[in-house]
Amino acid sequence: MKKMNEKxxxxxxxxxxxxxxxxxxxxxxxCLRAVAEMxxxxxxxxxxxxxxxxxxxxxxxxxxxxxxxxxxxxxxVCYSAYIDNGLRPDRDLNHDEIVxxxxxxxxxxxxxxxxxxxxxxxxxxxxxxxxxxxxxKLDIMLTIEMHHPHHxxxxxxxxxxxxxxxxxxxxxxxxxxxxxxxxxxxxxxRLVRAGFREDKLNSVLEYHEKGIPCENAxxxxxxxxxxxxxxxxxxxxxxxxxxDDLKTLIPITPYIHGKFYIxxxxxxxxxxxxxxxxxxIQDLGYKGYIAAEYEGHHFDxxxxxxxxLRYYASIFNKYIN
Amino acid sequence: MKKMNEKxxxxxxxxxxxxxxxxxxxxxxxCLRAVAEMxxxxxxxxxxxxxxxxxxxxxxxxxxxxxxxxxxxxxxVCYSAYIDNGLRPDRDLNHDEIVxxxxxxxxxxxxxxxxxxxxxxxxxxxxxxxxxxxxxKLDIMLTIEMHHPHHxxxxxxxxxxxxxxxxxxxxxxxxxxxxxxxxxxxxxxRLVRAGFREDKLNSVLEYHEKGIPCENAxxxxxxxxxxxxxxxxxxxxxxxxxxDDLKTLIPITPYIHGKFYIxxxxxxxxxxxxxxxxxxIQDLGYKGYIAAEYEGHHFDxxxxxxxxLRYYASIFNKYIN
Amino acid sequence: MALDFQYDELMFSKSTVKNxxxxxxxxxxxxxxxxxxxxxxFLSCIEKLxxxxxxxxxxxxxxxxxxxGKQFLISELPTLCHEYWFVLDRAVITVLQDxxxxxxxxxxxxxxxxxxxxxxxxxxxxxxxxHGTLQVDNHVTEAIK
Amino acid sequence: MALDFQYDELMFSKSTVKNxxxxxxxxxxxxxxxxxxxxxxFLSCIEKLxxxxxxxxxxxxxxxxxxxGKQFLISELPTLCHEYWFVLDRAVITVLQDxxxxxxxxxxxxxxxxxxxxxxxxxxxxxxxxHGTLQVDNHVTEAIK
Ligand SMILES: [Mn+2]
Ligand SMILES: [Mn+2]
Numbered sequence: 056m057k058k059m060n061e062k063x064x065x066x067x068x069x070x071x072x073x074x075x076x077x078x079x080x081x082x083x084x085x086c087l088r089a090v091a092e093m094x095x096x097x098x099x100x101x102x103x104x105x106x107x108x109x110x111x112x113x114x115x116x117x118x119x120x121x122x123x124x125x126x127x128x129x130x131x132v133c134y135s136a137y138i139d140n141g142l143r144p145d146r147d148l149n150h151d152e153i154v155x156x157x158x159x160x161x162x163x164x165x166x167x168x169x170x171x172x173x174x175x176x177x178x179x180x181x182x183x184x185x186x187x188x189x190x191x192k193l194d195i196m197l198t199i200e201m202h203h204p205h206h207x208x209x210x211x212x213x214x215x216x217x218x219x220x221x222x223x224x225x226x227x228x229x230x231x232x233x234x235x236x237x238x239x240x241x242x243x244x245r246l247v248r249a250g251f252r253e254d255k256l257n258s259v260l261e262y263h264e265k266g267i268p269c270e271n272a273x274x275x276x277x278x279x280x281x282x283x284x285x286x287x288x289x290x291x292x293x294x295x296x297x298x299d300d301l302k303t304l305i306p307i308t309p310y311i312h313g314k315f316y317i318x319x320x321x322x323x324x325x326x327x328x329x330x331x332x333x334x335x336i337q338d339l340g341y342k343g344y345i346a347a348e349y350e351g352h353h354f355d356x357x358x359x360x361x362x363x364l365r366y367y368a369s370i371f372n373k374y375i376n
Numbered sequence: 377m378k379k380m381n382e383k384x385x386x387x388x389x390x391x392x393x394x395x396x397x398x399x400x401x402x403x404x405x406x407c408l409r410a411v412a413e414m415x416x417x418x419x420x421x422x423x424x425x426x427x428x429x430x431x432x433x434x435x436x437x438x439x440x441x442x443x444x445x446x447x448x449x450x451x452x453v454c455y456s457a458y459i460d461n462g463l464r465p466d467r468d469l470n471h472d473e474i475v476x477x478x479x480x481x482x483x484x485x486x487x488x489x490x491x492x493x494x495x496x497x498x499x500x501x502x503x504x505x506x507x508x509x510x511x512x513k514l515d516i517m518l519t520i521e522m523h524h525p526h527h528x529x530x531x532x533x534x535x536x537x538x539x540x541x542x543x544x545x546x547x548x549x550x551x552x553x554x555x556x557x558x559x560x561x562x563x564x565x566r567l568v569r570a571g572f573r574e575d576k577l578n579s580v581l582e583y584h585e586k587g588i589p590c591e592n593a594x595x596x597x598x599x600x601x602x603x604x605x606x607x608x609x610x611x612x613x614x615x616x617x618x619x620d621d622l623k624t625l626i627p628i629t630p631y632i633h634g635k636f637y638i639x640x641x642x643x644x645x646x647x648x649x650x651x652x653x654x655x656x657i658q659d660l661g662y663k664g665y666i667a668a669e670y671e672g673h674h675f676d677x678x679x680x681x682x683x684x685l686r687y688y689a690s691i692f693n694k695y696i697n
Numbered sequence: 698m699a700l701d702f703q704y705d706e707l708m709f710s711k712s713t714v715k716n717x718x719x720x721x722x723x724x725x726x727x728x729x730x731x732x733x734x735x736x737x738x739f740l741s742c743i744e745k746l747x748x749x750x751x752x753x754x755x756x757x758x759x760x761x762x763x764x765x766g767k768q769f770l771i772s773e774l775p776t777l778c779h780e781y782w783f784v785l786d787r788a789v790i791t792v793l794q795d796x797x798x799x800x801x802x803x804x805x806x807x808x809x810x811x812x813x814x815x816x817x818x819x820x821x822x823x824x825x826x827x828h829g830t831l832q833v834d835n836h837v838t839e840a841i842k
Numbered sequence: 843m844a845l846d847f848q849y850d851e852l853m854f855s856k857s858t859v860k861n862x863x864x865x866x867x868x869x870x871x872x873x874x875x876x877x878x879x880x881x882x883x884f885l886s887c888i889e890k891l892x893x894x895x896x897x898x899x900x901x902x903x904x905x906x907x908x909x910x911g912k913q914f915l916i917s918e919l920p921t922l923c924h925e926y927w928f929v930l931d932r933a934v935i936t937v938l939q940d941x942x943x944x945x946x947x948x949x950x951x952x953x954x955x956x957x958x959x960x961x962x963x964x965x966x967x968x969x970x971x972x973h974g975t976l977q978v979d980n981h982v983t984e985a986i987k
Binding site for chain 2: 846847848849851852855876880881882884886887889920921923926928929930931957958959960961962967
């Protein structure tokens with residue numbers, strides 16, 4: 056077990072407040088104050104969103120950020136990194152560049168007081184293992200996010216899981232998008248705006264929910280070509296990996312992305328089965344932070360993210376502790 | 377005639393104070409104050425030396441610089457540009473890049489109050505002519521420096537001279553390095569430090585001064601291989617174009633680089649024949665600035681450039697007005 | 698399903714059109730754009746950037762892109778692997794045009810094709826096409842001289 | 843005659859060697875260099891940059907070059923056509939080395955081969971090789987935490 060905390064505790068990724076941040080309604084300190092007031096304990100930043108000097112934050116920025124977290128009694132939990140593999144037009148990042156990005160992110164995380172970075176699956180198993188001595192020297196956890204459409208049986212993940220079981224400083228960050236079972240309301244609304252006839256779409260969603268195959272839906276519902284393509288996309292995307300995968304993941308999980316897209320209340324997520332997930336990770340002995348990761352801003356920037364975070368905290372508290 | 381002023385007047389290139397500037401003994405304002413106190417009236421900057429934000433100085437920098445010149449009652453005469461043709465490892469700058477650099481430098485010059493930019497011969501005759509409408513619109517003179525080893529019979533210069541005679545806003549900036557007739561003291565000292573036996577070098581310089589051919593010097597003076605190569609370099613370098621070229625140049629000259637390397641007094645430059653040049657340009661009707669351009673810092677950074685500038689001003693005043 | 702990556706409304710945030718001055722000469726016009734995303738990107742991820750003024754596409758050679766205190770040609774953008782566009786920073790697009798924005802001009806449209814560099818899931822990178830529209834009004838701001 | 847372009851003494855101006863810290867872990871050492879010239883240059887003009895510690899050349903992959911708030915691999919320098927090195931700015935060279943500067947280390951030597959980009963007179967560009975030497979002393983400065 057990757058025990059990062061005494062108990063399961065609620066954190067938040069500042070990414071949740073994207074809409075407020077990028078429209079300059081809330082500055083960085085406003086975001087921190089807001090989440091502290093809502094009761095979140097741990098902080099994740101997506102450096103490529105938060106740091107003006109990205110990819111090379113100055114010591115000045117990092118130390119000021121560390122001090123700002125202390126001011127609001129927030130724990131620096133996860134410094135989120137990218138492997139921007141497609142950064143160059145002519146080729147993918149090479150070995151030395153990926154090592155450079157990863158090692159730097161570990162140094163920056165350490166300087167700002169984090170004990171974990173989250174990177175992406177394109178790091179490659181070879182580089183992941185190569186980083187282990189640096190992880191040990193710096194005492195920094197190096198984690199890879201498992202995000203939809205990935206799951207433990209993706210080939211590269213089988214290797215990652217092996218390494219994460221082998222080395223104390225490696226781990227997985229399951230993003231619970233891997234368990235999303237149907238499209239959320241904002242996506243449905245967007246599909247309607249994109250021209251999917253509402254009654255047709257509702258029928259498709261019923262077919263999908265009942266497990267009737269995609270081609271039946273397309274054949275029986277007189278969809279036009281565009282609707283048919285959207286339908287294929289929906290069936291492909293909303294094909295969640297079994298919750299049982301948590302048994303494989305939790306022992307190598309030091310941190311979790313509590314992904315959600317839109318909540319209508321503080322009771323229930325219709326899209327991701329938190330009612331089943333949260334008791335299950337508790338049973339599996341998970342001890343660490345779950346970061347509320349609100350992602351509805353991808354679809355509608357006018358939603359009040361703070362309200363969404365409050366709803367998420369409420370669902371969390373319903374099941375944990 | 378390119379009449380840029382009512383009379384011949386003394387300016388200075390801040391490049392003269394390179395040693396003081398790059399070792400941070402004098403800041404930009406110190407340099408301006410110093411040259412104003414010495415009686416220099418017009419200012420040239422080498423943007424790639426002076427501007428921290430090069431190649432794209434901000435409006436803020438340009439306006440502050442303009443105001444600083446006004447504070448010391450100095451006239452912005454020439455904004456010196458480069459064609460950094462070899463900037464890229466794979467190819468020379470292309471047409472669009474040279475146009476971009478040149479047009480930008482004209483805009484920056486205009487914003488800071490200059491009415492002239494000085495560029496380099498690698499701009500090409502085609503681009504030089506292409507820039508004419510922009511020169512006219514902005515009322516900015518676009519000039520090319522003619523520097524040793526160039527002279528009016530270099531092929532590309534024949535074309536430039538034709539264009540400069542044709543268009544009011546084009547001109548040449550003769551750098552009087554084209555008339556240097558023998559190596560200056562700092563170069564002689566450097567050659568001695570590099571291993572050229574002093575007595576041998578003195579003999580070579582005598583041969584050169586008397587017009588005895590290079591191969592005679594090498595043959596008769598028992599030079600070693602390295603000394604022989606230096607001797608060939610000296611003969612090639614110190615082979616000045618005739619002063620008579622001023623008759624071709626002055627009518628298309630809005631500005632002059634009064635180059636000098638080292639002066640021992642305020643009377644005479646042993647290397648560049650200012651005693652002949654200055655009366656000659658006056659006779660030819662030149663009206664504009666001559667910028668004192670001290671270059672000894674290339675060879676010895678410990679020389680007092682301010683003393684050198686005072687010597688140069690003294691020589692200038694001996695002949696002009 | 699590119700429907701789940703839509704921040705285009707951010708492109709023109711509080712942007713206006715200004716004439717570009719050198720001394721008293723108007724040599725062009727300019728406006729600001731933001732990178733339409735939840736995070737910043739590298740300019741090398743911009744595959745195409747076109748501007749239309751009232752439906753007529755502007756010559757790429759007459760456009761300049763300024764960010765981080767540096768000015769670039771549009772053709773250079775794909776080479777700028779170390780030029781990061783922070784999500785709160787405004788890039789300035791300058792159109793070189795004697796006299797500035799033409800009288801009566803109404804609308805500027807920007808189309809940007811950009812690669813999302815970390816989306817190498819199961820194959821190719823996701824490439825998005827973002828659109829932004831700016832009304833010119835007659836509020837053309839004058840420069841400080 | 844490359845004797846007439848000599849500013850090498852500028853390379854190590856007021857430079858010292860510092861250990862590089864992340865928290866309480868020393869992951870390397872670093873020192874500053876200036877561009878040895880009367881003007882700034884573009885990093886793309888640096889053709890080669892090698893460092894020796896007491897005569898032993900440092901692995902290029904263990905070196906980082908930081909300027910303008912950005913960190914580069916040495917191998918990237920020739921590609922940085924828009925990274926200007928102002929003549930008064932100090933670049934930081936970091937050597938990744940667990941524990942920092944080795945005890946007893948005495949001298950750092952830097953060799954830089956750099957192209958002078960405007961010297962296309964009658965042919966090829968002038969390329970210079972500049973040298974700088976820094977005495978390590980025992981004055982290894984500690985970082986602010
Ligand atoms: Mn996530
Ligand atoms: Mn000159």
